[in-house]
Amino acid sequence: MEEQFKKVQEASYLSTEKSWAYRAILRFFYVQHERMREFLLPEEVFTDLKKSVSFHEYTIEELHVDLGTLVRWGNLHAQQESGNVKTIEEYKRKRFSYQCTPYTVEFERMLTNFEQMGDTFGGSLEKTQFERLYQSLQKVVHSDADNDEACAQNWDDVLTYFKKITQNTSDYFAYLRSEDANEQMRSEAFLLYKDQFTTYLRDFIISLQRTASRIQELLNSMKLDSMNAFFEKVIKHEEKTFRFEQIGTDPYVELVAKWESLKDWFTSGENSQYETLQRQTNDAIRRITRIVQRLGERSQQFRSRKDDYLHLANWFEQLESIEQAHELSAVVFGVFHTRHFHVDDNLPTDDIYTDIWNENPMNHETLPKIRAFRERTKATEMADHSSKKEAMKRRVLEERKQEQKVIESYMREKEIVLDELPVIEPYVRKLLLTWIGKAMVREDRTIKTEFGTKVKVILSKHENIQLKCDDGVLEMPNARFVFIKDGVNG
Numbered sequence: 001m002e003e004q005f006k007k008v009q010e011a012s013y014l015s016t017e018k019s020w021a022y023r024a025i026l027r028f029f030y031v032q033h034e035r036m037r038e039f040l041l042p043e044e045v046f047t048d049l050k051k052s053v054s055f056h057e058y059t060i061e062e063l064h065v066d067l068g069t070l071v072r073w074g075n076l077h078a079q080q081e082s083g084n085v086k087t088i089e090e091y092k093r094k095r096f097s098y099q100c101t102p103y104t105v106e107f108e109r110m111l112t113n114f115e116q117m118g119d120t121f122g123g124s125l126e127k128t129q130f131e132r133l134y135q136s137l138q139k140v141v142h143s144d145a146d147n148d149e150a151c152a153q154n155w156d157d158v159l160t161y162f163k164k165i166t167q168n169t170s171d172y173f174a175y176l177r178s179e180d181a182n183e184q185m186r187s188e189a190f191l192l193y194k195d196q197f198t199t200y201l202r203d204f205i206i207s208l209q210r211t212a213s214r215i216q217e218l219l220n221s222m223k224l225d226s227m228n229a230f231f232e233k234v235i236k237h238e239e240k241t242f243r244f245e246q247i248g249t250d251p252y253v254e255l256v257a258k259w260e261s262l263k264d265w266f267t268s269g270e271n272s273q274y275e276t277l278q279r280q281t282n283d284a285i286r287r288i289t290r291i292v293q294r295l296g297e298r299s300q301q302f303r304s305r306k307d308d309y310l311h312l313a314n315w316f317e318q319l320e321s322i323e324q325a326h327e328l329s330a331v332v333f334g335v336f337h338t339r340h341f342h343v344d345d346n347l348p349t350d351d352i353y354t355d356i357w358n359e360n361p362m363n364h365e366t367l368p369k370i371r372a373f374r375e376r377t378k379a380t381e382m383a384d385h386s387s388k389k390e391a392m393k394r395r396v397l398e399e400r401k402q403e404q405k406v407i408e409s410y411m412r413e414k415e416i417v418l419d420e421l422p423v424i425e426p427y428v429r430k431l432l433l434t435w436i437g438k439a440m441v442r443e444d445r446t447i448k449t450e451f452g453t454k455v456k457v458i459l460s461k462h463e464n465i466q467l468k469c470d471d472g473v474l475e476m477p478n479a480r481f482v483f484i485k486d487g488v489n490g
Contacts, residue, residue, distance in 0.1 A: 010074045010103035021058070021066055024049060026075055029100040030108035039079060039097040042067060067098060075104045129168070130211040133161040137218050143230055151230055152237035155255075162262055169277055198288055205281045212266060212274055219263050224256065231255045403431065404451045416481040419465040429469045436479060446484065454484040 013022035028048050032040055046063050049055040070076045077099045100108075136157040143151050235251045265273045312332060319325050367373065406428060410416050418432070431450075439445045439457035446456045460478040467474045 008103075010101065011107065012073050013070060013075055014107070018066070020054065021062075022070060022075075024052065024055070025063075025066060025070065026100060026104055027108060029076070029098070030105060030112075033100055033105055038099050040099075041095075041097050045098075067096075071098070074101055076100055128207075129161055129165045130208060130215065133158065133165065134211055134215050134218065136161055137215065137222075140227075140230060141218065141222060143233075148233045148237035148240075151233035155230075155234045158262070159258065162265070166265070166273070198285060201281055201285050201288075205278065205285075208278065208281070216266050216274075219267055224259070227259065231259075400450060403427065407431070407451070411483070414483045414485075416483075418467055418476075418479050419463075421467070423468045423470060426469055426471050429467060429474065432479075432481070435481065456482040456484060458482065 013019060013026060016022065025045060028045055029040060032038075042060065042063055045067075046058075046060050049058060049063070067076065067078075071078050078096045079099065080096055136154060139154045140151075140158060143154055231252060234255060238251060267274075315328060316325055319328065367375065406425065407416070410421055410424070410428070412420065416432075435447060435449065435455060436457055436459065438447045439455075440459070444456070445458065446454055448454055458480040460480075463478040464475060465478045467476055
């Protein structure tokens with residue numbers, strides 16, 4: 001583990017005072033590497049650097065020093081050139097050619113992608129990728145007669161399309177959640193693209209739902225035992241490409257891990273990445289709908305109602321009588337001179353459908369609305385409620401004793417097991433569920449009940465029961481309540 005997370009010395013050239021020179025040198029090596037030119041001479045590098053204004057005062061001696069530094073950091077490999085030496089002095093100067101290392105190639109490739117991408121996330125919602133993944137999986141299913149190379153190609157296609165789906169979708173939704181996208185959506189110009197954007201998301205979710213269901217059925221039918229023969233062919237083909245790094249590794253474990261990751265992405269239920277992708281797409285559509293609605297309401301505030309009023313005026317002009325005009329006015333503008341009645345809060349009934357004229361009249365005192373008015377208050381004596389408190393206390397204690405008797409009647413050898421209970425009262429069910437909730441937040445699953453006893457709750461993880469009560473049936477995990485006395489199971 002310590003070796004895996006060691007300091008990456010090859011990345012040192014990215015954050016030094018002279019990174020401007022190191023990055024230009026290695027970018028030239030990377031471009032030539034992509035053009036299939038591996039070993040370069042210092043003179044070629046120097047000629048390219050001098051094309052930039054920043055390197056007008058840069059000397060060949062500085063280049064040799066910088067190349068040596070990059071060799072020490074592991075960004076370049078140096079190889080002495082002896083074939084074109086014409087004099088002893090040239091041989092003594094150790095003329096070198098240089099090749100960039102794999103670390104450098106990946107660093108520069110990543111930086112090039114960053115530069116092309118800019119400050120925003122990339123990604124897209126390609127609906128055809130799911131169909132291509134489904135077709136590749138079908139080839140895997142029917143690959144019994146294929147040779148090793150064909151099986152390896154089918155497996156590579158599956159991983160390629162799966163990787164594109166995961167990367168593109170995650171990057172695209174990260175882009176939608178970014179601050180730049182939010183600002184663009186809030187602008188008035190977004191109304192011009194809303195239909196195109198909504199259609200893009202809707203077509204993707206429809207294609208996703210159609211194709212993903214077939215992919216899920218296919219993956220569920222492809223058991224690991226039936227995939228072993230396919231994996232053996234893939235491994236045989238990969239072993240033909242000899243690499244020292246593969247010695248001592250188990251390729252089967254890596255193939256199974258990738259296969260399980262693919263299956264879990266689609267078939268692991270509500271927590272699968274496929275379900276998450278559907279939720280994110282639906283949330284994006286709802287979010288766009290809300291934004292468009294708010295933008296539309298904002299634009300309506302500044303829109304002239306002149307045409308609407310002229311249209312209404314034509315309606316009124318075509319009416320034959322004033323009575324019809326009154327009816328149209330009531331529909332368009334509402335009822336004029338509406339009277340509102342104020343009533344006190346202490347209504348005689350809570351029925352909201354009761355008509356006010358069916359109730360008895362009540363008195364209402366209207367208070368003056370002036371600053372100097374103060375409502376008169378009357379001094380009241382402190383009432384003694386001790387007798388009511390004692391009566392309430394006795395009633396609560398009596399209820400507790402009754403509940404305790406009921407609980408004890410369900411005990412068998414100082415235990416209560418839910419699947420052994422008969423039909424119980426609703427308050428007993430509520431009490432047992434309360435004990436379970438309190439016990440689940442404690443490490444030892446032990447609580448102290450309302451009756452002063454200690455109970456340890458043992459909740460089953462694999463057995464579900466139906467707890468029958470007077471008011472219905474509750475399906476829940478089976479539980480056992482063990483009553484403890486003086487630290488020992490009673």
